[in-house]
Each structure stands twice: as C-alpha cells, then as structure tokens.
Amino acid sequence: MSALLEVSGVSVTFDGFRAINNLSFNIGIGELRAVIGPNGAGKTTFMDIVTGKTRPDTGTVTFGERSVSLLSLSEAQIARAGVGRKFQRPTVFEDQSVTENLLMALKANRSPWRVLFWKPKVEDMARVQALAAQVGLADQLARKSGELSHGQKQWLEIGMLLAQEPRLLLVDEPAAGMTLAEREQTTAMLVDLAKTRAVVVVEHDMEFVRRLNCKVTVLHEGSVLAEGSLDHVTANPQVIDVYLGRG
Template sequence: MTTLLEMSGVSVSFDGFKAINNLSFQIGEPELRAIIGPNGAGKTTFMDIITGKTRPDEGRVLFGEKSVSLLKMSESQIARAGVGRKFQKPTVFEAQTVRENLAMALANKRGPFDVLFYRKSKRGAERIEEIAELIGLTEELTRLSGELSHGQKQWLEIGMLLAQDPRLLLVDEPAAGMTPAEREKTTTMLVEAARKHAVVVVEHDMEFVRRLNCKVTVLNEGSVLAEGSLDHVTNNKEVIDVYLGR
C-alpha cells in the first residue's frame, strides 16, 4: 500500500484560536480510516484543508505518487486531482431521477464543457448499473431522487462521489439520521469502496466505527491524540479523559 495523502506540521488559526495545531496525518491507497474526536477537535477544518476550502498557516499537504502540494491548488483543481467529499447533509438533484444524478456525476469528472457534449456511452451506462448495485439502488434508478428516504439519498450521494472516481473520499458522518439497517448497509458500502480507494470517514457513532473495523485516528484540539484499532484508542487514558469520559 502506497501513501496517497501526507499532511505534516499543519496549523491553522481563526481569530487567535488554533483549530488545527501541528497536525500530521497520512493515509494509503487503498485504505479505510475513521476519524473521531470531541466537538471542536478540528475534524471539519481537517477536511476543509484537504479540499482547499481552508488554507493552513503552515505545514505541507502532499498528494499522489509525485507528492504534489494540494496547498498550491484551487478547490476545483483538488477535486479534479482525485479528492472527493461528501458533506453531512445529502445534496442530490431532487427533480432528477437516480439514474440522471449518477449520469451527471459521471460526466462531471470530465469537465464543464464535456457535460454539454456528454453522450450516453455503453461504458457509462454499465458504470451507472455497477454503482447502483454497490449503493443498493438498482430498483430505484427510474425514481425521482426527491422521493428517496434520507438513507437512500445518502447512498445516492456516495454513489455520485464514486462516479467521479476519486482516489480519496472524505465522508462526513454518513450514519447520521439513519435506521440501524441503513447504517449496516452503509458500513458495507464504505468497506467495499475502500477496496479500491482511500476512504476517510468522520463519525461520532462508535458502533458504526466498530463495524468499519479499520484504523482509527483520534483528533483533539487540532492534533492527533491517538491512532490504532478502535480497542487500542478507546483504552487510551487520554482518549477516555477528553472524549469518552464525557
């Protein structure tokens, strides 16, 4: 497994408050990683830095075999380089069908002008079927996305992310608002996605993290407090004090 993303010595302050403090982090490709930590630990800022939404005051963020600096790139360049992000609240095109949503995401990885000239290719149609199968929405392809349940919309958004074929997926609290059965299915989906991609899941739900069965990074006050298996980090005294003891 090769290192895909490496952050070192990254710090960022907002109005004198250090949201990220000398943070170092790396993830391989493919790999599944869970990020946990108390509110205000810097989890969202961490994702904002990787996607170019927030610029750190210092540090390095390197991506890919050639170790290109993400700090020199715009948000759209970072997305094109292969970093995809799914926010907590699903944003799908509700007036379009599931198939159309996936087709737009598929076309989107090419660039704005290609979308205008996008023709339904045989490979494109096959890829949509493959993704629909993975996200469990094969039966719903012709349905309007607005009619889907909350959990199904989350899956569609994961599918739209996969359609863009990113190398690194950042997924924010995918289990929020889901039924236990939906949560279980989401776990399977993310584990499957991590066979080919690097997947970072930010999550509060400990049961969900346990089912992911992957390495866990604990953030606190903007830096890494502990790293390892869930059992390893949840037995760490500092982690218990700052996070689990609350």
C-alpha cells in the first residue's frame, strides 16, 4: 500500500543548528503512529515542515495518492488538502459554546462574504452532534467552552479539526495535563480515529504510547533512530542511551 505521507531526505538548519537531518518518514492510510524522542529531537520541526510552517533546505514531502508536494503549498492550502494539526495547548473560543465552536469549524470552508450571511442547516447541526459524539462531548454542546476541563478542551479542538475532514491528523502531546479517565478516553478516541484516517501522535508519556499499541518512530538529532513496536524500540541500546536513560 502506498504511503499517504512521505517525507524523504529532509534537512533544515536554523542558525547553524541542524534541527532535521536527512529525515525520511512515511505513514499509510488509516495508520496510527507514535513519535517519541528527547527534547530537541526534531519532533516539532517535523510537524512544522509537514504543515508548511517551516520550509526545509533539502528533501521532498508528498501527500496523497497523487503524491502532491506539500512544499509547494501554503499552510492554508495544506490544511485544505487534508492535513490537520492539533497543538499541545488547546485553542478554542472560550466564550462560545461547544456547538458554536464546532459550527465555526464547519464554516471555515466558506468564503468570508458567505460566512457573514451563513445560517446552519439541519444537516450542519446533525454534523455538529455527530462530531461531539465522536469526541465524547455529546452531553456538553450547550456549555461554554471556557467551562470545560483541560481534557474536554483538547477533545473539542480535535472535533474542530475533524470538521475539516482531514486525512492526516498530527496530534502534539494529547495526554499532557489530563486526568487518568481523560487519558483513557483519549487513547480510545485516537485508536478509533485511525480507522478512517492516518494519525500521528507526538508524545512523551510512555504509558500512553503503550496503550496506543501502534508502531513507534524514535527521533534523535533530527533523524529516525529506531522504528517498530514500543517493546522493540525501548530495548534498543541507542534509544535507552539517548532517551530512556535520561532522568
């Protein structure tokens, strides 16, 4: 099966520091992948490159069956092409209800002029209810987003990304700051989402990664150090030396 995302020979340098060093990475359609590694390993820069925030010095990044070059697209064009990114800190409209946040995400596909006069239709409200159910917020639709717990805000932001129907979802440290129950629900959600799209989870919490039960890529100094099951990569002496053995 061909890769949905293929990063090949990518390097990028900031002020003499090589943040990404000849990185090659690919993920298939409907695959769940965890990316781990020490601070400074290049995890955030990798996501910045895929989403168009950072342009690499060398290499290629292609997406979809037609192998469209993401390096030729703007951040907005990459998002429209089907790449969604969730940052570590949730960014939701706290004065608006869960319903209103999800509706605004649905509206994002429309032109600014049409948005001014847009009113939700029956199918829009049905879509909002389905999204809320998908991220565990079906009973929170009327609440202001600012009243939600940290974990619920994370889920709402994922729901807002899902409203754009991404084919690839990049999720940065979703378990951070969550309660145990929220972490368990997040695990189940990400596993379920990967049935219909590719999901890349960048995470430090090894127990959370273990529960995802997926292939793991270890980054170090901007390139892939090891890849395989969690048991496989955590038994790798180099991974133990540069990452697991710390602290």
